[in-house]
Each structure stands twice: as C-alpha cells, then as structure tokens.
Amino acid sequence: MCGIFGITDHKEAGIFTFLGIQGLQHRGQESAGIAIFDGEKINVKTGMGEVRDVFSLEDVKKLKGKTAIGHVRYSTAGSSSLKNAQPLCATTSKGDLALCHNGNLVNALSLRQKLINEGAILTGNSDSELILHLVARSSSPTMQDAILDALSEVQGAFSLIFLFEDNIMAVRDPNGFRPLCLGKVENSLCFSSETAAIELVKGKVIKELMPGEVVIASKKGYKSINWKPLKKHFFCIFEYVYFARPDSLLYGIPVSSSRIKMGKKLAQECKTKADVVIPVPDSGIFAAMGYAEESGIPLNFGLIRSHYIGRTFIQPLQTVRDYGVRLKLSPISSILKGKRVVLVDDSIVRGTTMRQIVGLLKNAGAKEVHVRISCPPTRFPCYYGIDTPTSEELIAHNKEVDEVCSFLGATSLHYLSLENMQNSVDEEKRWFCTACWDGNYPVLPQDIKQQKLFSLKK
C-alpha cells in the first residue's frame, strides 16, 4: 500500500506536501519522497524510512517551488530499496516528469521484458518505473498525450499523480481499486489518497476521482477527462476494513462509521455471553466500539500497545526472538482476570500473531476468549496493491473456521459475513473488489510468475 499527495500553485507547496504525506504515513513507512517543480526543473528528494526520517527541517525549507507531489511507500511489488522510493523522475523529450503511484500493475513482468528487449535501462525493480518508460517512449508530442498513451498499455490497480512543469495530472484506473481525491487548500488545488490528509492541511475536499477519470490541475484550475469509460467499480473494501484512516471519507462514507457498523453487525451475527469487549489496538478499536454498543457488553482496553522495535530487530537476538507480540502488546491483568472476553480485530492473515494475542489474554487470566473479526476469512492474495502473502500462507486458505479457531486456541471464532461487511459500508450498491475473500479477481493477473514478486511482510 502507498499514499500519494500533490498540490499545485501554492507558494508553500513543499511544506504542504511534506505535511500531506505525513497525514498518509499509515499507508507506508518504508520510504518517502517529494518532487517539486522550481520553475525550471523538477527537484526530488527520497529516502528510506518514515517521512520524519527522510526530511530534516533543513530539507523541508529547501523545497522551493509552487507545484509538488509526494509519496509514502509500503513495498508491494519491487524490493525495498532507495531506487524504488518515489516520486520517480525522468527527463523526456517532452520535458521533466515525476510520478507517484499507489497500486500494482498486473502486466508488469511482460512490460518489463518488452522494455528491456527494446533496450530500456531500468534502474529499480518496481512496476511504477515501467510507466515512466512508457511515457518517455511515446511519440505523442505533448506530455499529456504521452501519459495517456502509456496508460493504454498498463493494467491493474493504479492511482497516479504525475508532475510536469506546473501541472499535476491525476489518474485513477478504470476499476477504481485505490482511492484518490481532489481538494482545495486556500486557492490551490491538491490531490490525496485520503481526505484526512487534505483536512490536515486545513483544506476542503472537492470530490473523489471516478474510476477511469483523469484530472489535470494547474494554476488555471482543473479539468476532468473521461479517459476510459467506467465498466464497473471495484473499489478495495479492505480500505474501509483496515487501511484508511478512521477520520477519512471514502466515497463520502466515513471510515469510522463503517467500522463501527461492522462491529455492530458482528454482534448481531453471533450473540455471545461475555464480560468485556477488548479491541486489538489500534486496528480493532472502532469495530470493538460498535460491538460493545450493540451487545451492551462494556468496552475496556485490556491490551496496551507498546513502543515497538520491529521484527527485523528482534529476530537476530536469540534470547528474545520468540517474545513476538509480547513486546508489542501488553495485557492488563486487572481488566482481564477471570473475565469472558470478546476480542475484536480487523482481520487474520497467517494467524500466528492472533494466536499469540489469544495466549497473552489467557495468561493474563481471561477465562474465555471469543475472537471476532470484522471481515470474512482472508483466503486469496491481493494483486492490486496490498502486500499479502501467498495463498499457502493464508491460514484461512486451507482451513475451515473451526480449524482456525482451534489453531488460535480461542474459545470461539466468528468472521463477519461478506454481505454484512458490504452492508456496513453501503446497503444498496455492491461495487467492491472482494477478491481477498472470494477469489473473484476483477482483472486477472497477466503474468503468473508475478506472484513471486510479492514480499511476505505481515
């Protein structure tokens, strides 16, 4: 998953982009970067880590220019390295160009092979770089047309913002897998993966881009091109379940409200006698509130999230490598002891983390642990930008719910139904991609080997 932000015609474009990508930090902590047009050329700074690791105060002050785009990255395709950090930049025969990409191309491998065969020199191994090469190779005389040419060759999930001179061109793929919205800050136009980042900089949301829509913004205002006719929406509903900030709106629907509803419906679907509702912080908090309200069972914070140093750090330390989630989550015995607990979280991937959490609660004295998950069993990998493991590693891929429950050591386990998950967001329309749960992939991955590229992080 990644976050993208851009702003045109603002004298503090650099600072606002810096704040904007800070507001999207939850969408990726692996690398960050900003590209800014200084009136003559595009300057770019990227680095590994969170925004605050990459940009010092001096760096932010040096971002001179009035049009800028920024990116935070959580690697999906392409390894974790500075070369893959975005924005990516290039000089083309149509001028300088910078690009930020959220999503994942499904025909990346064949595009890559084609480009290498034609003599292109690729510097990283991300799929986003391919788009840049396609634009550079277009024979269309204007940048705008060259970008549209390039878009005609790519397939999959892509919310894109391009920077050239003092223009930003924003694109959302014809299925609308990933979010992208347009806003206004003072008198300037801006783009953001999520509405919350626009509000962070005291801006107002104008609208979300429609699937297949292209918007070109500059100091002259913006115009919308209906690049590709929308066939069918396939918005990633997992954005509501987990990814997006609770204070964002997606298609006008508050994420927090959806999560609360998911919790309520969980409580309706499976009535449980219990003493306390405990969320897994921070992912399960809103669903837990909904569950508590609907069920009447009191909410309490029996798990505290600690400062956490990361698995890659702990792993080589033999003595504590098996401490696992213990270092990240601390149970409060006084809240848990002797209690029948409803434990609420957003999803289960491999199941190993949840098993440890159930163990923590039991060791802290919980009498029963009823696990409640605010989406259906995750059975299939995502090809559209989420960094999921292969099918084999997904615990629900081959196991029935009762087998998973037994693996977790839980008293009971219930997943929210696919229908109620969708109802929690919108009771009428059904325009979601639900491939993770039902395997119905709206756009088939062209390159079967591509799956190898997926790194296994969660």
Place this chain on the structure above:
Amino acid sequence: MCGIFGITDHKEAGIFTFLGIQGLQHRGQESAGIAIFDGEKINVKTGMGEVRDVFSLEDVKKLKGKTAIGHVRYSTAGSSSLKNAQPLCATTSKGDLALCHNGNLVNALSLRQKLINEGAILTGNSDSELILHLVARSSSPTMQDAILDALSEVQGAFSLIFLFEDNIMAVRDPNGFRPLCLGKVENSLCFSSETAAIELVKGKVIKELMPGEVVIASKKGYKSINWKPLKKHFFCIFEYVYFARPDSLLYGIPVSSSRIKMGKKLAQECKTKADVVIPVPDSGIFAAMGYAEESGIPLNFGLIRSHYIGRTFIQPLQTVRDYGVRLKLSPISSILKGKRVVLVDDSIVRGTTMRQIVGLLKNAGAKEVHVRISCPPTRFPCYYGIDTPTSEELIAHNKEVDEVCSFLGATSLHYLSLENMQNSVDEEKRWFCTACWDGNYPVLPQDIKQQKLFSLKK
C-alpha cells in the same frame, strides 16, 4: 521524568536492559543509555533520542556482560545534551561506578557550588552527576558505604540504581516520591521504575521498594537495608493520573483501574447532559471509559492521534506554525457533528493545547463541549522530577475555574476534586504528594534559584 531499569547475573543482561528501557520509553524520549559490567570494567553507551535511535542491532549485540543498568531521560533539571545522558559513570578509588537517577534533588545548587569550590570538575549540568562526585569523595572504604555517605547529603526526590562490579544497589528516597520495584526474570534479579517493564521481559514482580529502603542485588541474591526510617510517604499521585503506563501497578494498585475510577468519580461529581464521551488520546482514554460507564453516555473516538513531527520542527515553518494541535489530533466530523460532547483528559497545564482541542471539536460541528479533567487544577510547579513550567505559566495558578473555562471556549469545565482523585487510588490511606494542586511541598526546595533550571516543555 525518567525511567530506570537494571538486571543482575543474567547472560543476556544487555538485551534485557535494552528491552526494559524500551518498556519505560513513555517516561522519557530525550536520551537513553545502558551501562554494563563486562567482568572487568563498566562499558557505557548513551545517545540522544529514543532507545531505538540510540541502539542499533549491532550496538545491542555488543553489550557484553551479566549485570547492566539503563536509563531513559526526559530532562527536568539540567539541559538537554549528551553530557547529561545517563547512565553516568566514574572511576573512583573504590572502583568503577555507574548511576541512573529518576527524580530531582532540591539541594542541587548548593551541592554544586560546594563541589566546585572544593575543586570538583563537573562535566554536565544535571543534578545526578553531583551524587557521583559525593560517592567519589567519600572516605569510606567500600563502595556501599560510600554510596550511603553520599545519600546522607542529598535531599529531594530520587529513585536510584547504582552499578558496581556485579552488584546493583537500588535506593528510594525517604519520602518515596518516585516508584521503583524489584523483580525476577528467570533466576536473575531486576529493578524497574514500573512493573510493566518487568512483565515485558516475562519477569515477575517481587515487591516495590519502600521509601528509605536500599536493596543490594547480585548473583548471591538480594538484601534490604533500612537506610532511613520512613517518616511519611509522599508518593507522586500524578504517576497514577498521567505518567505511569496503564498496565503498571503502583503499590499494588493497577494504574488503569485508578484512571477508570477517576473517570467514574468525575461523572458522579458533575452530572452532564451529553450525547457522546470523547477522550483526548492517549492520555484521557481510561478516565473517559470510566466516565462513559458511570454516566451511560456512549464513548466514541472522535479525535484521532496522527503521526506527529514535533513543535520544534513546525515552529520555524512560518506558514504552518499556528496549525498547532491540528497536526497532532484530527477530529471526526461524522462522530461530532451536532453532538453535545464530554471531552475527557488527564490535566491542563498552560491551557493553550486544550483551547485548540476545544476549537477543533467545535469546528467539526460539536454543539457543546464539556471539558472534564481527571485531577484538580494544577497550580504549583513540581520540584520532584516532573518538568512543569513556572507558576506564572500554569493557567490555573491565577485563574479561577470559570475563567479557565472561558479561556478554553468550553461549554463547561470541571476538575476532579482532590479528595476524589485520592479516593480513586486508595480510599483509606493518604500518603500522596499533592503539591502540584495544593502547594504543600513535603520537602522544601533549599535553593530558591533552582527554579530557573526548570525548562518549559509541555
């Protein structure tokens, strides 16, 4: 405020101390350090920033030895610099010595002057360094006696752990201002400011040190010395209100439970008609849960805490310097709009932050904002280790409650009563320092100018 941790006779003393001070990271983010006895001498590594900034994986692996102590620091007296980072070390005629200190001496200025007059060369400007010099100057033949000699000269708040050879000597001042507890990890003895850090490393708490108690631990076990007869407990009740982790126990009382009770008593003291209870995250969460449960008004998370880059970073950026709390806390309109809100937090210091939060809620559509604070008005500075501003800067020092309410722009304001705050912790005994609220200083600061040393951070 600071956090201290130590462990004896464990082959992974370095790793456990590293984890221990991570578990105390909330008590100080300014500097961190670890001292370890390698069988011959004490090695020390300190640095500015959080534990994870100071220690790389390589650094942790290099911590060879079986007895170690560590420290996280939030400057109280002494400026923010590497020289003041702890553990502090010295070679004395009795051998090598390292020291970690949580608290604040009230006779530091006169001790400093005395030592300089006697020709001591001080390298930092913290009060903790003075203790080291007093030990070095003692004519007692053993380290243990030299430490006891030094203790007889210092006054104020001090929880200390000393490392010399394979011994750790832990001291709690005769009024017990700051917490300190003894635990066991596998077969090794450990010390920690809070119980939660002992549990983090899968240890068991043995007991809290009593005021005036000295405990010496080594591979031979531990022995307790009743160094100074306890006159009267003056434990900092603000540890319950704000500082300590909710999953810690202080004097056997769960911090989370006390906070929940404070919230309940708040609701009892001042009944309010409202639609939703909103905590200021993370400080107001437990009190808000108590308030919601007692009042029957539903809890909701209408304020989201963002990744935050810090005031020192934002201040020089002219354009956004006044964004203030907006960059740290985001309101969720869908939760707040048209609502009568009860806003719960732990305390108000200068009032400027709370005023901004009230403004945020109102702008997001809240109809009424009733501020509820889980302690009485903070009117006096702390001389015992909390980094409070001078009296003049404390909004409640010169203003009545209704004036503060008006300054905040709140619909109403209520502070928990002193009695109920104490009752929330313990209904019978009254052994707390409550100087911040009533000005009754148990140990008078000897040096009036010392106040100058207090930096103004919050």
Place this chain on the structure above:
Amino acid sequence: MCGIFGITDHKEAGIFTFLGIQGLQHRGQESAGIAIFDGEKINVKTGMGEVRDVFSLEDVKKLKGKTAIGHVRYSTAGSSSLKNAQPLCATTSKGDLALCHNGNLVNALSLRQKLINEGAILTGNSDSELILHLVARSSSPTMQDAILDALSEVQGAFSLIFLFEDNIMAVRDPNGFRPLCLGKVENSLCFSSETAAIELVKGKVIKELMPGEVVIASKKGYKSINWKPLKKHFFCIFEYVYFARPDSLLYGIPVSSSRIKMGKKLAQECKTKADVVIPVPDSGIFAAMGYAEESGIPLNFGLIRSHYIGRTFIQPLQTVRDYGVRLKLSPISSILKGKRVVLVDDSIVRGTTMRQIVGLLKNAGAKEVHVRISCPPTRFPCYYGIDTPTSEELIAHNKEVDEVCSFLGATSLHYLSLENMQNSVDEEKRWFCTACWDGNYPVLPQDIKQQKLFSLKK
C-alpha cells in the same frame, strides 16, 4: 581526467581493484566506485570523494566475487553528483553490464538528444551513460557484439572497461587519446590506466592497448580484436607533462625521465643566471631536477606544500578568502632571501595561481623570479577528457608571453617549445595530440554547445 582499473578471475578481485584505484587516485578525487560480479549478478558501490572516503574496511570485505572493475573520477563532462559516479551499471536483454570510462565523447550532445527522442530515460548527465544505452539498444545477440555496435556510434576520447559475467572487455579509441594497459597479477589478468597501479599490486605489465584495440579477458586468458584500424596516434602528451604518475611508463617511456628531460631542455633553451632552482611542489619537481642538473644551479625546496583544505571551503570565509595559495604553499625565507630564483612548474592555466606564487617568493625575499614552464603556452581547451576552462579564461589565449610575464610579476618567463616538449618524450615519432597548444584538434567536436558542459575547476 579519470582512472580505471579491472581484474579478472582473482579470488581477491575486490581488494585488488580497491588498491588499483587507490594507485590511480591522482587521476580523480571527485568520486570512486567498484563493480564486482559475484557469480550471479553485478554488485556496485559508488560514492563521492576519494577512495578512502567511499570504502570502509567493511565495504572492502563485502566485495565478493572474482571479476571486478573500478573507477576514480574527476568530472569533465557531466556535473559532480553521485549519479555520475562510475562504474555505471545496467541490466540489458544480454545480461548485466558495468562500465568505466576515461575520456570524453565529442558527439555526446547529439547522442543524448537522439536517445531522449527515442524514449531513453537518462539518470545522470555524463557522456559515459550514453554508451550504456547504446549497448542496451543494440539488437546484436551477444554482449560483445552489442558493445562493438555501441562503439561504432561514439566519437572522441575513450578508454573503456566493461564488466559482464566473468569477462572484462577493454577498449581504446582509434586515436588512443587516453592510456590503457594490460597486466598480470599472479595468474590473473588486469587492466589499468597506468602501469604504476599494476606495480602497486605487485603485478607485471603485459602491454599497452593500441589505439583501436579491444581486449577481452576472462579466466580463459585474453584475446585481442583489432576493432578499428588505427589511422594515426593522438596520445595526450599532457599525460607526460602533468597527469600521469612519475613512476608510470607510457608507451614504455618512463614519465619521470620525460619530465627530467623537459627540465633539461628548458635550461638549454633559455640560459639564465640564477642562484637556486625551486620547484612548485609536486607538479614541477622532476622538471626542476632536470633543470638544475643541466644548468648546474642547485635545486632547493623553497616552497613547502601544506595540508590543504580546498577552495570551496575557504571561499565562504570572508576574512581569509584572499589568502589563496598562501594556505597551500609556504615559502622558506632562509632559502629564498636575496636569491635569484628559477621557479619551475608544468603549466600555466589562468595565471592567477602562478601570480600568487611569484608574489609569495618575492615577499619571502627572492630578488629575481624566473618562471620556467615545461610545456608551451596553453591556448585551447581540451575536448578529450581534461577539465580545462574555456579559451577566454586561458591566460595565454589572448596574451603574448611578455604580457603573461608582466601579469605574473615575474622577472622573466619562458615556456618549453612544442618541439622540445615532444622531443623530451620521443625524439623520432610525432604521434601526440597537441591541441591544447596549437589548436589542431584531431577529432572535431561535433556539438559546438558541448563546450558549455565543461566545468571550470582548475
């Protein structure tokens, strides 16, 4: 100017390449790098500064593989940035490829424009990168043929070494502007700009590559391809005058001997009554020795070279910015006082430095300062790899010798004649490029604007 070094089939290829480019450090201090084939792929490390700045001991140890190439760079075309640091690497349809280049293409601008028009994305702005793209775009099925295809498009000065799998392919342009030699270290083949770097690693020189020669080396030995028929040698005679190490041999002729002969011929051409011969260290030392021996006037070191911090450092320090050469060269009064001095150096570019040196000597008490230069007046810029300023900035471009003398404030000034400079190297053959002095450019720069690219350093 740049230095290049490579070695095949040696288990310590990384260490030897590291030492080899150290031995060529005088040819460029701006950036350094090494590419090594690890049996599967090419790994590369580059950085700004001298070799010792770029490679830590750990870095050197990490250079795993048996075939490696390295580079030190002194920017000629292309700005000073990490992107231009070599070796440059690319993945092509024929496999991985790395490249080191010494020299300068004269048709770089038109090649660059052509490549951009064809949609190539260039990451740096050096001319060397263009070669890599030409190789990648070749439709020849083997890497060797693709390289030969690329070579057919480039014009100018180029000594190149390519690394692909466990092969090194070395190329010298058909005019042989820049040196390149083949050697043997233990049982491994190596390439180096200069013989001295081969001797540094205890190797033996096999031969110099001829202009237009291509040599492919691997563990199977080496074979030579007469890529392009040599029309006429145009070896840069300035390598003898200044660039090369005195302990190198070029075309079998010791550089030190040539310089000594230049000094002798200077003494013959212009007899001067003087008391002492003073070299400008280190560039004038060997010519000064020749001058002293021939003239019978004793040599003495009246100028001492100091540790020097560089112009870019001093320039912003208002107070000392005009100290100039004073910080780099210190005169010894006891040697200079009252003396008639013959001051020997290799060349004069802008004249400002030499004017300061003459001033230093006079202030230190020299009665007369006779400047003797071991090459003719430098009147024209180099397009073949030396970083000279534009014609306008060359003091001898518009000024006669007596005007230059007067500008320098010298008692007299004599430049070595073009003929004697050449005779000092080789009395019979005349196969040198002498364009700097007579403007006879063997290969005309195709792109007139290219001159703009030249940075003005000396």
Place this chain on the structure above:
Amino acid sequence: MCGIFGITDHKEAGIFTFLGIQGLQHRGQESAGIAIFDGEKINVKTGMGEVRDVFSLEDVKKLKGKTAIGHVRYSTAGSSSLKNAQPLCATTSKGDLALCHNGNLVNALSLRQKLINEGAILTGNSDSELILHLVARSSSPTMQDAILDALSEVQGAFSLIFLFEDNIMAVRDPNGFRPLCLGKVENSLCFSSETAAIELVKGKVIKELMPGEVVIASKKGYKSINWKPLKKHFFCIFEYVYFARPDSLLYGIPVSSSRIKMGKKLAQECKTKADVVIPVPDSGIFAAMGYAEESGIPLNFGLIRSHYIGRTFIQPLQTVRDYGVRLKLSPISSILKGKRVVLVDDSIVRGTTMRQIVGLLKNAGAKEVHVRISCPPTRFPCYYGIDTPTSEELIAHNKEVDEVCSFLGATSLHYLSLENMQNSVDEEKRWFCTACWDGNYPVLPQDIKQQKLFSLKK
C-alpha cells in the same frame, strides 16, 4: 606529539585558530579541537581525525568569539579516544577554563592516583586532564595563581596554553622540551607550537617562549612572568631532525637549513662512491639535498609517495597485509636500475620499514643501497612527548650498527654522529635533550610503570 595554537582579541579568532592548527597538522592526526570564549562562556568542539574531518565549513562559521585555542593530537600517553581529544574544558570556582597541552608529564601516574584518592572523577586517561584538576583544586583566588599552583605539582615536558575569559596564558616547562612561540596577527597576539603556523595566517613571530616562562596575553597586550628559573635548556633536537616543518624556525634557526647541514655532514663523515642520492619522501628530502650538494652525487626522486590508506586498514585484509610499505612508496626503475644508491632518511625506529624500502630499491634494480641516517642510532624511548616504542623494540637498542645494516639488507649503513647532529643546529651551544640516543634523561620519569602507557605506533 601534538600541536597547539591560540589567538586573543581577534574578531575571526575561530577561523584563524582553525587555520593555525591546520598549519600544525603534521604534529598529530589523531584528534583535533578548538575552544573559544564567546564573551560569556567557553564553547568547545573536538573530534577524532584530521582537522578537516572534525570541522565542516558550518562548524568553522559557528566558532563565535574573539579568543580561542586549538589542538591537534598524536597520542602519547592516554589512549586514542574522543575523551582525550583537546582542548579540555572545565568549570572551576574561578570560572571556565580550557587547556591545550604538548608534551608528557613524568609524574602522571602518581598524580592520577592521588587525585582519585581525593575523590576526583577523571573522564579520560590522558595526563593533560590532571593539570585541569590541579587547577580546579587550588585554593588560590585567581585563575592565574591557580594555574601557577598546578604547575608546581607537575613534572616533565609541557608546552601549555590555557584559555579563561579573554585571556590566554602560555607556559613552557623549565627545561623547554617542546617549542612554543608568541606572534602577532594584525593587532592580535597569538601562540603556536611552530612559527610556520603563524606565517600561514600572515602573522609575524615576536619571540619564542623561554623555558620556565609564562606569558599572559589579552587585548591589553602581553606580560611575561619568569615562573621558574631556567636551570638548563633541554630542547628536543628531534624537532629539527624530523618533527617540525621545514619552513619553521626553532630558536631562530631554520629547520630546513639544519636538515640540509645534517645531510652535508653525513656526506663528510662517510664518503661513498655512488651514482644517485635518493631521499625517503618526505622525511629525508632536505638531508638528501644537503648530501647531494656536498658529495656532488646527483639527487633524484626514485621513490614516490602514494596516497596511503593506513596500516589499520590493510592489516585485516589477509591477502595484502604483507604488502606493507609497497602501498606507500613506489620505486621508479628507470632511475634506480643498475645504480649505486645513497638512500637518505631521518631515523630508524624498529627497522622493519627501512628493511622493506631497501628491498624495494633492490627489486627495482639498484645495485648498491647505502643507507644514510641524519641522526644517531635511536636507542632509548622518549618520556617527553614522542610516541616511541619500548627499548626492546628499538632495533638499535641491542644491535650494533653492522648488525642493523645486515638486518636492513643494505650495502652499508651510516648514522650521523651525535656531535655533528648538534653542530648542524648550533655549533656552539649544547642545550639539547639527546636522551633518545644517549639515554641521558634530564628529568627522570617518577613512575616506572608509566612506560606501560606508551602506545606502539610507529
């Protein structure tokens, strides 16, 4: 060996001190530092490495104040660590004080023990720190008297400059082991180990301090105190032989002239039939010039000094660890082949380096190698500030000259006689310390164990 520099009452005191210690860089490359009085307090910056490693341009610009002192260090006593980097600073009851020290105390161990017993906390392990503690402990009411008190307790070699407020107090020990001179830059007074550093900043030398002299300088001018009556000069004659810059004057005598004379006397003492005189660069250059002039044998540079990466770097690289001096010095065969060579250097310590050099020359074709050394056999360690190895490691300690010659593999070996070495400096007076050669230590080291502290570097 160390270098010290200071300047009073100059608005660019920081920049000039930065340049001054650059001019003394040859006296120590291990650490560097500057202390400056900003009108209120002393600020200090120190770091490991050369001056240019420690001070960035930004650092130099930040050196605000009008009185400053600086230091470059080559460890003698005390290990190589940042804690030992100078200037050392302390706050005393008389105010802030900073200190730079060149030399070595002979009663350091007993002073250290005494101070620790009295409760002093020492932060490094250099002898210089002890002086600071002695000053801090003095009961004299003024800084000047406190310094004089401290001086009365220390023995050995010490040229010192103290900074307190806008005063610099400079001290030379009663035997005058190490140099120290007073100069004037514009209207400001300055101090420097060597005259060359004063001339580097365009200053004039006023005078050298006499042994036992103390000079206090400020904006009011300077006054001299005859602190201790001079008994007998024991100036380190090795400063003339090797340490000092050739462009410095010591006691008014040019170092370069002394070295040339040493070379001449070498030629007189031992007539040798040879074809060429080759200096070991850079240490043997001036003596070689004298030798060539006196003997009539031509001088030539048959050994070239390369960029060198240091033994600590090479040692762990198994393959090249025995390359030794080969990486530092390159022979020129065309100069050496078939020649009878006179090889001139300043001294032989362990003999291992010289043996390698002789081998290099022979391998390069030299027929005979006559080693000529411009001082007598070094038989005894220095206790006064030179980092020599123990007696056992000095090759001349147990071996006769012919045995050393045989060890070196030289055709012949001759050392300059003690008398002629002294005559080369001054034909009448005999005021030198010659302990390295004859074991006559002017001040006996009080603490026999101190020898252990000497590190073995050369």
